[in-house]
Amino acid sequence: MLLPSNSEYIIVGDLHGCIDEFKMLLSKQGFFINSKGYIESNDHNKHKSIILLGDFIDKASEEKLTQTIEFIHQNFCHLNQDQKRFYLIRGNHEEMVYRYITNDPTLETTPKRLDQKEKYYNTVALLEKNSRLKKLFLELYDECFIWLKYAYNEHFSATLTHAPCPEKFLTQDTDEASSKMVKCISRSKHKGIKLDDLIPYAHQEAKDNQHYHIFGHLSQPDIRQYKNKICIDTSAIYGDHLSCAIIAEESLRFDSVPFQNKQESGTQTYNLLFDF
Numbered sequence: 105m106l107l108p109s110n111s112e113y114i115i116v117g118d119l120h121g122c123i124d125e126f127k128m129l130l131s132k133q134g135f136f137i138n139s140k141g142y143i144e145s146n147d148h149n150k151h152k153s154i155i156l157l158g159d160f161i162d163k164a165s166e167e168k169l170t171q172t173i174e175f176i177h178q179n180f181c182h183l184n185q186d187q188k189r190f191y192l193i194r195g196n197h198e199e200m201v202y203r204y205i206t207n208d209p210t211l212e213t214t215p216k217r218l219d220q221k222e223k224y225y226n227t228v229a230l231l232e233k234n235s236r237l238k239k240l241f242l243e244l245y246d247e248c249f250i251w252l253k254y255a256y257n258e259h260f261s262a263t264l265t266h267a268p269c270p271e272k273f274l275t276q277d278t279d280e281a282s283s284k285m286v287k288c289i290s291r292s293k294h295k296g297i298k299l300d301d302l303i304p305y306a307h308q309e310a311k312d313n314q315h316y317h318i319f320g321h322l323s324q325p326d327i328r329q330y331k332n333k334i335c336i337d338t339s340a341i342y343g344d345h346l347s348c349a350i351i352a353e354e355s356l357r358f359d360s361v362p363f364q365n366k367q368e369s370g371t372q373t374y375n376l377l378f379d380f
């Protein structure tokens with residue numbers, strides 16, 4: 105969907121239940137959160153919109169996942185009352201959890217699947233025992249876009265998706281293109297292979313212009329940019345940072361906040377993007 109270009113956009117990477125960091129990042133960007141958890145509109149932020157780039161669930165503690173879903177739902181309804189100011193993009197974690205909790209018949213219940221469900225998709229167990237939260241999640245899932253595009257003028261635009269993907273699929277509304285924008289080739293199934301070899305299109309298709317492709321999904325130690333390709337997943341739940349890209353007119357900048365240690369962080373070995 106095309107975004108109106110008269111708003112400023114705060115585009116936040118993979119939350120994975122890092123609700124405290126999300127609130128802190130929003131505060132830094134001029135969004136005041138009141139005692140009831142509502143983001144208050146004021147002169148500092150009324151021209152700003154929030155975009156979540158997908159994967160707002162899983163990996164975190166149940167307490168934080170609950171707070172995350174509640175906060176997003178509450179403010180999704182609140183901020184979108186008069187005009188649309190809060191957008192969601194679907195990540196592979198939302199998609200997988202949706203398939204589990206709606207009993208997708210194409211998901212086989214093999215021992216491996218059940219193991220994955222516990223290991224990678226811990227929101228499933230939470231939603232299966234909390235029907236109120238499940239309803240909130242399903243309502244949010246229905247509101248997710250696969251891609252969003254901001255086109256300011258012929259020199260400046262930004263296409264937003266959860267995962268990196270070959271350019272020929274970007275903004276295409278076919279099932280194949282959608283799946284490519286939500287998830288790229290599995291890194292866990294290709295351990296030991298450099299990310300730049302796994303997704304060579306990311307650097308091969310990069311151009312020195314201001315038609316950006318901004319994505320998350322790849323869990324990096326910092327914001328990784330090569331020409332017009334930018335990954336803003338800076339691994340908040342792994343104890344690193346939660347980052348955002350900020351688009352205003354024809355400018356692009358970044359901000360981030362460190363992990364706040366309000367829950368246990370995950371551990372992983374980084375596979376660096378644009379490492380050449």
Ligand SMILES: [Mn+2]
Pocket residue numbers: 159195196197266320321322
């Ligand atoms: Mn992802």
